[in-house]
Amino acid sequence: MSVPSPTHCPYCALQCAMTLTPTVRPDVVDAASDAAPAPVTVAGRDFPTNRGGLCKKGWTSAELLRAPSRLGAPLVRGADGALHETGWDEALDLVAASVRRISAESGADAVGVFGGGGLTNEKAYLLGKFARLAIGTSRIDYNGRYCMSSAAAAGNRAFGVDRGLPFPLEDLDGASTILLLGTNVAETMPPFIGHLAGAQAAGGLIVVDPRRTATARLTEEGRGLHVQPAPGTDLALLLGLIHIVIAERLVDADYVATRTVGFEAVRRSVASWWPERVQSVTGVAALTLRRLARRLAGGGNTYILTGRGVEQHVDGTDTATAAINLALLLGLPGRQGSGYGTLTGQGNGQGGREHGQKCDQLPGYRKIVDPEARAHVARVWGVHPDTIPGPGVPAVELLQSLGRPGGVRALLVHGSNLVVSSPNVAAVREGLAALDLLVVCDFFLSETAALADVVLPITQWAEEEGTMTSLEGRVIRRRRAIAPPAGVRDELWILAELARRLGCVATFDTDPELVFEELRLASEGGIADYSGIDYQLLDSGAPAYWPYPRGSAGTPRLFADRFAHPDGLARLVAVSVREFARPKPGDGEVTLVTGRLLEHYQSGAQTRRVPELLDAQPAAFASMHPATAERLGIADGDPVELTNPRGTVHCVARLSPDIRPDAVFVPFHYGDEQAANLLTSDAVDPISAMPEFKTNVVRITRLVEAGVPA
């Protein structure tokens, strides 16, 4: 009999609710069959975030469960250089022995762990514990560094806490004005846009994006305003808006006086950003800036939301800080019906950044350098605090150390496709090639898995239990609908087995609920306190927003009375534009903006294996303005080459008036010679260590045919 399982989508942070109903008996699994239909049907499920709707990715998600290319047994690279199927014991013994040897030779920090924002809370938590206790390494970080790190750093600095949306998503329904900075929700999390309807109806949806995206189009027909600044000028734009708000006395003075500190410095820092100067930097007319500032300050329910477009910069933390400053000056955060938030991208991008995958962090969003935090976590783990290593290094630095003297020699990768999603892919490929051991856990032979020495096949979302924390800081349940294919294993089991082989005596449970119980204790008293949440509560359907200390009812809305700094006040932090932060395009060069498409999720390792999605967007393309194309002698559909000193990408040109003539857009979902990140710089934000994904300079040339220059 088929029992429907209420769960959530495997992809983005909106975590749309869905119901999976097995189509075959879940215990009969034939992974070998090529023509196997999806073993479950997918239906949208009513939930406050998606209200029963799903996007194309969610609807087709089950097709991956029995995809013919799914890995069914561990792979080990043989003497012939090829990957060969092997048994689990052999594979795990090999990994453990190699880790032991390298650790003994070069110290535990020669072994690195790279996690992902798609892992469940349980996996993320156990991965951090595994790195610190079983391996004893400080070298752990994750791909959320490319995603939420700038917003997280800015949020922590301003509010003392980083919860993407400090309010339930539904609150947006009542907004009259919503400012979206650098986010294309209509493609990245489509069901989200239902929550923009109120602002649209009030003519108050404002979208800031160098591209006229699907989201920007939602402002058409009098429903709002699309502002199209030159790439990389977001910070100047925000300083200009703050300037106008202060100069025109639109500041919520009572709020600023009673709930914040730092106003004087911010006021000084924006005095030199008058609208006309901002116009000359951003290309946005002074008139538009004034209208925008006045609308934001015009009363009513107003929200300011940021996305990766403004955060994935070498000054991403400062840019997010400027957005927060604007919100604070207008008195938005903590006021019912208004606020500031950042839109988390990856499925568990929120929970994944709270429980110890970050190099400087312990569970509960604790700082690894804080003696009290170390003592607390050490108690839960049953170890002496001194056995927990100190802070490691952030993702880009970790990858830069691969194979280098004193760097990482062995790397364990979970939930990440490094050679597609990391900046400066060519350097990452070199680093991976220089390793003594690369172990990748994945469902498929992703571009990164294909380079590994050992590939461990793992369960997919419909085959496992666990919890995720959505973009609104709500902890939700992932539920198992069917059994996994015989040859694959859950990552909790893999970590436990490896820990045992490494001689670690700490507990590594394989039951997600037991792991969660431990996570509760470890997070207790921390910033992201989950101690009052258990599976029973979640299974009852009760909304659980953290912080949720034991005995409380959780926190749907933060900041109503106070911010999370000890004095309860928010910090206004003066930030400034660094003149030489990024290279400016020279003659004949344009600025590369990378981003996502509706049909694909992150590195595309999953969505490129769904026929319907791949058919719709089969390959990378370079979207450019017809005027730019004309200048370069490029016609729609021409094969083109994009180059800069870091690399070369081959794809086809797509002409569109929706992009600024000084920019080119390439989606980053594709691998090999189509990997947009071959062109991105691994220079990072000094605070968050976020790389620069949005303003890399490239040269475009037409190819006569694929591979042949004109």
Place this chain on the structure above:
Amino acid sequence: MSSTLKIVLVGYGPVGARFVEELLPAVRAGAISLTVLAGEDIEAYNRVLVAEYAVGNTDLDAMLVGDRHAAEQAGARVLLGVAATAIDRDTRTVTLSTGEELEYDRLVLATGSRANVPTLEGVERHRRDLSSLEKYAAQLVARDDALPDGITALRDLADAERVLQAVRERRRIIVLGAGVLGLELALAAAHAGAQVCVVHHGPHPMPRNLDRGGGQVLRAALRRTGITVIAHSRAEAVAFRTDDEGRRRFDMLVTADGKQLRGDLLVLSCGVSPRNELATLAGLRTAVGIVVHPSLQSWSDPNVYAIGDCAQVVERTDELVGQRVLPGAPSGLIGPGWRQAAWLAESLAAEATARAASTPAPPVERDSIVMLKAEHIDVVAVGEISADPWDDDALHPKRRVSQWADPEHLRYVKMVTEDGVLTGFVSVGMPRTAAELTLLFERRGELPADRSLLLRFDGPDYDPAADADAFAPATTVCWCNGVTVGRIEESAACGNTTVECVGRDTRAGTGCGGCKGRIAEVLARAAEADGTPSLTP
């Protein structure tokens, strides 16, 4: 480096403040000891906003740019209200208005500029040549000329206060001069309710920055805002009256052709001149401003630098040394001044910390963009814009000029390119076009071959996709699921004639649901088309 580098900065305007800010890390590190002679008894503020302040649009607080406390915390000495009165270059000392003497290793002059007082019968003005300076140093150095009651320049906060009072009382204000500053004030004051008359001797406003077409459109736009514009009029004299309190104050401006223009306040907006007098007295080479190398070092003394409005950057050649008049002049704009300040601070910090000179080459300024800061009239101009579309200029075979004029709607654009690259433009009344052109000019971008593309930004309802057919088969209806009009029509043709059926078949409308209305429209059209014989195959 065994000792610290002693730097004295004269002047604490926005350029001086930027210099201080950039220098603080080296000051904090103890490599540099910095003393700032602020002159005015106030923190550094952004002069660009003085006109806004003068009409009550902004507060002083919002104009402050310098952070004296941060500077002092870092170890700098900031002397508000203290001016430099003399420089002794042999002993490398500066004499202060307090009588104190300060030694320096490097002296940085950021003395800025003062408003010009034109030759007007009835208004006293002082020459600041060397012999006058030597005779009357105490009256002339670091001091501006006092103007009679009812006459003011618009340079500092005291000037702005005078204007603000007149604006508040809705007085009649006469602005002499139609440069950017004068017009900004005129527009802001008129908007704030004052009666404003602009008098100038050129054929049209902003003659230095605009061509005839742009100037004419601007003049029409000014008049439409209620400002009286009197062109071709050279001011000759002012007459005074005695007010109720027995004070002699401005009464009328008299022009060379005999016009008598009565008003309550005369605002002189006749350009600015660098404050050179300290340099002149110290025997430093001056022309329009203090003459410095591109490295901002004085031609006369390697230990003295000048930045901002008082600095005239000239590459020194043997030929030029003997000439009295030198090419160029200070730009009078803030952007170049800030770049100079940042560059010089970096270079001096490198020297003080004996760091390898990693500093980039000194900033080279192109023409600066002039923007009229006003809310209801948008004027932006830069570069050489006198060329005409029909010119046949043998010297500039690659120069092209495109022009758009719509005087009735107060719109005008001219774009001048050399080999496709924008070298100058004028834009009046087209803010979004101007914003794009500004950016293209700043980045030396190439213009699209179809220049009219740029004009469309200011169309009444600019929408790059407006010509796209909302019912074209490739048009996306459901964004959540990427379903096009064509796909829905196909589904409809297969018998799915309701929104729900189409949703089950194509997933259109099963995401956020926002497109259900559009799906219904597509279905309605499809149903209609069904009964009608099609004209196309």
